[in-house]
Amino acid sequence: MPHNELRKDYLLDRWVVIAVERARRPTDFVKKEKTTVKADLCPLCPGNEHMTPPAILIYKEANGRIEKTKDEDGIRYSDWTVRCIPNLYPAFTPPTTKEKMGEKIFKRRNYALALGHHEVLVESPNHDEHPSEARISQLVHVINAYIDRLKWFSTKPYVRYVSIFRNHGYEAGASLSHAHGQIIATPMIPRLVKEELKASMKYWRQKGECVFCQIINEERQGPRVIAENSDYVAFAPYASVHPMEFWLMPKRHRSSMLLLTEAEIENFAKILKTCLSGLKILLNDPPYNYGFHMDIREKSTQHYHWHLEVYPKLAVWAGFEKNTGIYINTVQPEKAAESLREAIQNLKA
Amino acid sequence: MPHNELRKDYLLDRWVVIAVERARRPTDFVKKEKTTVKADLCPLCPGNEHMTPPAILIYKEANGRIEKTKDEDGIRYSDWTVRCIPNLYPAFTPPTTKEKMGEKIFKRRNYALALGHHEVLVESPNHDEHPSEARISQLVHVINAYIDRLKWFSTKPYVRYVSIFRNHGYEAGASLSHAHGQIIATPMIPRLVKEELKASMKYWRQKGECVFCQIINEERQGPRVIAENSDYVAFAPYASVHPMEFWLMPKRHRSSMLLLTEAEIENFAKILKTCLSGLKILLNDPPYNYGFHMDIREKSTQHYHWHLEVYPKLAVWAGFEKNTGIYINTVQPEKAAESLREAIQNLKA
Numbered sequence: 001m002p003h004n005e006l007r008k009d010y011l012l013d014r015w016v017v018i019a020v021e022r023a024r025r026p027t028d029f030v031k032k033e034k035t036t037v038k039a040d041l042c043p044l045c046p047g048n049e050h051m052t053p054p055a056i057l058i059y060k061e062a063n064g065r066i067e068k069t070k071d072e073d074g075i076r077y078s079d080w081t082v083r084c085i086p087n088l089y090p091a092f093t094p095p096t097t098k099e100k101m102g103e104k105i106f107k108r109r110n111y112a113l114a115l116g117h118h119e120v121l122v123e124s125p126n127h128d129e130h131p132s133e134a135r136i137s138q139l140v141h142v143i144n145a146y147i148d149r150l151k152w153f154s155t156k157p158y159v160r161y162v163s164i165f166r167n168h169g170y171e172a173g174a175s176l177s178h179a180h181g182q183i184i185a186t187p188m189i190p191r192l193v194k195e196e197l198k199a200s201m202k203y204w205r206q207k208g209e210c211v212f213c214q215i216i217n218e219e220r221q222g223p224r225v226i227a228e229n230s231d232y233v234a235f236a237p238y239a240s241v242h243p244m245e246f247w248l249m250p251k252r253h254r255s256s257m258l259l260l261t262e263a264e265i266e267n268f269a270k271i272l273k274t275c276l277s278g279l280k281i282l283l284n285d286p287p288y289n290y291g292f293h294m295d296i297r298e299k300s301t302q303h304y305h306w307h308l309e310v311y312p313k314l315a316v317w318a319g320f321e322k323n324t325g326i327y328i329n330t331v332q333p334e335k336a337a338e339s340l341r342e343a344i345q346n347l348k349a
Numbered sequence: 350m351p352h353n354e355l356r357k358d359y360l361l362d363r364w365v366v367i368a369v370e371r372a373r374r375p376t377d378f379v380k381k382e383k384t385t386v387k388a389d390l391c392p393l394c395p396g397n398e399h400m401t402p403p404a405i406l407i408y409k410e411a412n413g414r415i416e417k418t419k420d421e422d423g424i425r426y427s428d429w430t431v432r433c434i435p436n437l438y439p440a441f442t443p444p445t446t447k448e449k450m451g452e453k454i455f456k457r458r459n460y461a462l463a464l465g466h467h468e469v470l471v472e473s474p475n476h477d478e479h480p481s482e483a484r485i486s487q488l489v490h491v492i493n494a495y496i497d498r499l500k501w502f503s504t505k506p507y508v509r510y511v512s513i514f515r516n517h518g519y520e521a522g523a524s525l526s527h528a529h530g531q532i533i534a535t536p537m538i539p540r541l542v543k544e545e546l547k548a549s550m551k552y553w554r555q556k557g558e559c560v561f562c563q564i565i566n567e568e569r570q571g572p573r574v575i576a577e578n579s580d581y582v583a584f585a586p587y588a589s590v591h592p593m594e595f596w597l598m599p600k601r602h603r604s605s606m607l608l609l610t611e612a613e614i615e616n617f618a619k620i621l622k623t624c625l626s627g628l629k630i631l632l633n634d635p636p637y638n639y640g641f642h643m644d645i646r647e648k649s650t651q652h653y654h655w656h657l658e659v660y661p662k663l664a665v666w667a668g669f670e671k672n673t674g675i676y677i678n679t680v681q682p683e684k685a686a687e688s689l690r691e692a693i694q695n696l697k698a
Contacts, residue, residue: 001442003464004441004463005460005461005463006462006537007459008458009459013540015537015539015540017441019438019440089368091353091366091669091677092366093352093353109357110358110588111356112354113355114353114355115352163668165667165668165671165672166668167668171665172665172668173665173668174667182668186675187355188355188364190672191362191364191673191674191675192673192674239459289667289671290668291669291673292672309672316520316521316522317522318516318522318638319514319515319516319522319639320531320640322514322640322660323512323539323638323640323658324510324533324539324540324542324640328440
């Protein structure tokens with residue numbers, strides 16, 4: 001019996017067993033039944049804006065241009081293109097005046113107030129305009145809106161990180177099926193980001209280059225590459241924790257999304273749509289989560305490189321994973337990349 | 350709106366948002382429908398031993414005593430009390446002669462062979478004798494069998510850790526519904542264990558005492574205690590990541606299960622059954638994972654303290670958790686403990 005492989009993440013002290021013997025083909029994961037979220041009345045659809053808190057940011061198209069506005073007290077706009085609203089059940093909430101006046105956020109070593117923000121970005125007036133289906137122009141608005149919120153948050157003294165993520169499908173935690181993403185601003189740098197920042201800083205000090213730039217150079221020529229355009233590479237990471245996991249990385253070194261050019265934003269929308277369409281076709285619209293990784297400081301840093309990580313939700317983390325922090329992945333990343341490349345080829349054909 | 354709380358684990362750099370506003374009562378999680386695993390023919394039931402590899406360890410009752418034996422080539426015993434077999438789809442596999450002769454396990458910084466063992470412990474000949482229902486005498490056999498395997502593994506030069514865990518219910522990753530646990534021996538100390546060992550060593554060096562002994566002293570007198578007997582305390586940890594999470598800790602300082610007395614084993618069986626019965630009654634037999642944490646070195650260490658962590662599977666980890674490593678728990682640990690205490694009282698009444 002051949003041994004399985006243990007692979008370690010590029011940066012994190014995170015090991016994964018890449019199963020050989022119990023290996024499964026990507027198509028073993030094709031969803032047969034769909035768990036759909038009931039939506040007699042979708043609170044995110046146009047016309048139902050009164051079911052949500054007032055929007056903090058609205059993009060409206062007027063004369064072919066985007067105007068930025070927001071809801072006012074008692075007024076809800078319904079002719080929006082994208083719409084960013086506070087989460088009705090926020091995990092993190094903004095400080096009150098008292099806390100702004102200098103009350104400590106971190107009260108004890110192991111206790112703090114969950115200060116910050118928790119917002120929902122409604123990606124389209126069309127209920128089903130998910131990124132795999134979306135018009136590129138619409139996805140560009142979505143990304144621009146994220147960048148606008150990111151800029152706003154990064155000026156707040158109590159915000160240390162901004163997590164931008166998307167839950168797709170009921171099994172991946174989406175409680176509403178309308179196309180939407182979420183933004184959570186936190187008062188600390190989350191552990192996963194801190195570890196990446198630390199490890200990439202160490203690499204940069206030792207080698208004088210960005211470890212992510214190095215990863216991109218290697219992966220784009222290897223068996224795990226999925227798609228590429230002039231600004232981005234999509235690949236299955238060497239030590240993928242999730243079956244069919246893939247990452248999108250900008251070729252040009254940038255620590256955050258704050259300084260992207262218009263062309264770079266459009267190319268990101270394109271490769272995101274391509275990859276998610278491929279995944280959708282291949283596995284019958286599986287649930288997934290994605291999240292952006294970045295250094296949110298406005299001044300660019302040389303050691304960190306923003307990217308997006310996409311985790312299809314095809315397996316259950318059970319006792320072993322939770323007991324050890326070691327993962328078992330039954331799809332080899334090389335096989336995952338091959339299937340996604342083929343699915344994307346079929347899309348184009 | 351009151352702020353949610355951010356709480357940090359006793360030892361790990363792991364933060365959890367304890368939701369106040371979106372807080373849910375424990376009974377909100379009562380399972381309505383059961384996902385059952387089909388078992389026309391259960392490979393773990395007596396009489397079907399030929400469907401599994403030969404047992405490595407068998408307990409048989411004879412004249413009121415336990416005899417230890419194992420299956421031989423071509424012979425499968427069917428009159429067993431507990432039965433430990435190699436997993437048919439092992440994540441980790443034993444070294445071949447070549448590797449035993451000194452071939453390196455860790456071939457590169459980020460690559461190794463998944464050498465080790467992966468076993469299934471069949472907890473009872475009775476399909477449904479799960480710990481919440483089990484005879485105490487049967488649970489004692491289960492724990493003794495774990496300790497036997499642990500002793501065996503701890504002599505192997507290529508084994509650095511042994512993860513003993515249990516998946517209960519389909520949603521928690523149990524692919525067979527027959528009462529069983531699993532044992533995985535790994536060639537490295539897993540990340541989660543390494544971090545606990547490191548943090549508890551640091552505490553011990555600073556304060557000259559075991560941090561877990563300290564935790565037990567505090568928790569057994571506080572609002573998060575669930576149950577107690579002469580040797581163990583059960584409590585909901587301060588920074589529970591999972592709704593309704595609880596831990597079982599031995600009062601006497603011991604770094605592993607290897608040196609437990611008979612009385613301690615029996616008392617562990619009793620508190621385990623009590624707590625899992627309470628959970629079952631309260632939430633209609635929810636899925637859960639549990640895992641033992643220990644220092645597997647035979648010589649007792651002063652800074653580490655073995656324990657069991659039980660994670661009911663009631664929530665989905667979505668984009669935010671996976672993007673940041675920060676968790677959101679919608680049940681306050683104090684509320685979880687209160688409900689479990691009440692459920693256990695009702696059991697006794």
